Amino acid sequence: MIELPFLIIFPAIAAVLLLFIANETLRDAVVKIAALLIGAGTLYAFFMYFQSGLQLFSVPFEPASQIMFVLELFIALYILYVGIRCRRYLAVLLIIIQSVLLIYVESVFVMGIHPEFNLFIDQFSLIMAMIIGIIGTLICVYALRYMQTYHAHHAEITDRRRLFFFMFFVFLSAMFGLVFSNNLLWVFFFWEITTLCSFILIGYSQTKEATKNAFLALEMNLLGGVAFAGALFYLLYVDPSGQFLGIEQLLTSGYAIALVPAVLIGFAGITKAALMPFSSWLVGAMVAPTPVSALLHSSTMVKAGVYIIVRFAPVYTGTMEGLIIGLVGGFTFLLASAIAISQSNAKKVLAYSTIANLGLIVACAGVGTYKLVWAAIMLIIFHAIAKSLLFLCVGTVEHRIGSRDIEDMSGLIVRMPKIAVMMFIGIAGMFLAPFGMLISKWAAIEAFIEAQFGLIFVAILAFGGSITVLFWSKWMGKIISVIPSGEKVEDTVKKEKWFVLYLLTALTVIVCLIFPLISSALIEPFVMSVYGQTARLSQDNIMIMAMMIFLLMLMPFSLLLYRDGVKHVPAYMGGRPTTTDMRFQGSMGITRETELSNYYFEEYFGEKRLLMAGTALCFGLILLAGVLLTGVVL
């Protein structure tokens, strides 16, 4: 069982080391070696445990829980300090409530009583660990060069890279801890660390906007933290011996005890996964350097939120509260996808698409049938890979062309051909058959039909799915437009970045090819162990999709066929005299430049209006769940 403590503690050690290293070469070496070791450790854990199913471990180190409690108090004090210094009294209030609950829980109930098994591992934890250990570390390596360029471009921002990489590795450590902990008190500890990490990383540039958005993220996540602490309080109130503090024990205890904490923790998950009405913190988080966004969106933070909700999915199955959580997810999916249509800022489109997909995952987990949990886990995997690739592509493009606006990415295929192809694959991975996200959506449609009130979700998927097609394909269209004059600006991209981008692109495709293996080796056994039955795609469909992927990979070779015998002509310009770089003779003899711009449908899919609708709708649903829950408690 040494793998699990290694994966939790080693990144933390690397983090502390990085805090003291100011030398750039040395930092490079440490980050790369640490990334390699974490990746290797994850793979080792995978091969050790992927066949063994659920395994519980007790940790021989007795004072671990006490140390965590002390650290938690330090975190609370820090947040209290910055909250008062920056006059954000909501954050102060929330951290006080949360700390009081926690101190009460620790001092009154837990005097010496702790669950026997603090750590556990099963296939779902393993999947999450692979995402954190591989994608998370790749982003760390990418961040090395990115932050170098970032500070070269932004001389006004204080170089706090030591803190930056410290936080990155602490984040990884906390995520490993979160997915391996069976003890909910431990989960809570790691949960709070991720909140703190995201707060510091979002506010990295220390500009006014960054600080504001960092506090927004902090407040919303603290609100979830209060609900989480409430769940702990409730559990110990129901049974002071603390035996239900273990996730495994809680899940098998039945609805009567598990429902209230599951919904409270579900609420915490909703805040962390940035579903409506809490979506604004994730959109605001894009002020941070791009690797931070990549990390928050793909392998950490928001994935912690959906992880915990999928964990508790069996408790939600068939309950009214679960349905409401599912509906919050469903409406978030629909409305966030629609908002993405009206955005031209690439990072904002990615942010809304993340929110939408997290919504879909939560919709699956909230309704919580075994087929839907299968689909939810597939979504988590595919989304993590494709989204990290897209963020890193956008980050690279931004540094070369000086803009993250999709309109400025016109003709990227000419200016940065390799990045454009990778971005193209990443986008295809997000919405096209036969790639991963679409397989999961398809499975979700089939599963929702049979679920209670499933028709609502089927409708949401039918409309939301096609909305998704619109905003991704117009972005694709922009980057593959072959502009007549464009300068290639790709050559200055550093080799570490290339390495990470190539690897993620390859992963996007490979995971689509081997997903039947992932499903049968990891997801199906997990779903089987929780529900006693499992879902899978039919053999025929898998074959057909594999054939489609091969066909898609073959198609580009057709370009070779057309090397000869093709005559190039300029585009049709309505008969106006036009130069080779598409400047045409306008009326009154004025020469005009041709500019092609996408549709954004502001009046239908405007951010403000839809966000208001989503906030009202989801807030109402959450209130309703709260009322129901109060009924249960009383």
Place this chain on the structure above:
Amino acid sequence: MISLTNAILFLLLAPVIGGLVSGIDRKLTARMQGRVGPPILQPFYDVGKLLEKENLVVTSSQNYYILSYIVFIVVSGALFFAGGDLLLVIFAFTLAHIFLVLGAYASYSPYSFVGAERELIQIIAYEPMIILSAVGMYMVTKSFFVNEIAASELPLILYLPGVFIGFLMVFTIKLRKSPFDLSTSHHAHQELVKGVTTEFTGPNLARIEIAHWYENVFLLGFVYLFFAFNPVIAIVAIIIAYLLEILIDNTFSRVKWQFTLKSSWIVAGMMGLVNLGVLYYLAGVLV
């Protein structure tokens, strides 16, 4: 489960049937407009001539996108007639159309660019309804596999009248008929020169035309599924549905994209969803 014979038959026969349907369409349209019209085989002559022409493009990648477009249209149609999963067919079908749209984007030409945007609007206008149709068929027959839906004894049309009306609406969009021929049109009065197909000529344009024939046969097959309990009625229904489309084509003028999107979504919502809701409710009551 998958019938390879049917797939091969589709591969060989669909262009013949599709071309003939297109020829008859042109003849009938001409008569409705008081013209004599071209011979029935005219579409084949046209495509033959296009194939002989020189391959003119703005950028080479156009060739790639159009080849992918026709390949995936054929794949999705073949999968449909082979009896595959209806949802997978629909997704492959969307994939094919994305290639057409990308082909139009690739040339960076103003007319095809606007055509591409409009084609995307059309895709999001019709896709929800097509998915809801598949879901409706599943709710009645308990299967997404086309061969099982086609083999069902149940008269789907009686269970899914609202869904069928919704489907007819998007059928118009898919056949590129007025009032919804926004992105490109069979008629000469297209305001965007030729929309998505502006920058295609010669062999590429021929491929787009052949792909359209394949696509039409696939869509007629979809209509067949609603009436599959009785093949005779089904054939009659297909003919009536197509004649209706020709009539609509010649009696309505083109509408704006706003109206296309709104109306098709409202119809999908009102007709399709309400129909499915009733089925869903009845299934709950009866069980």
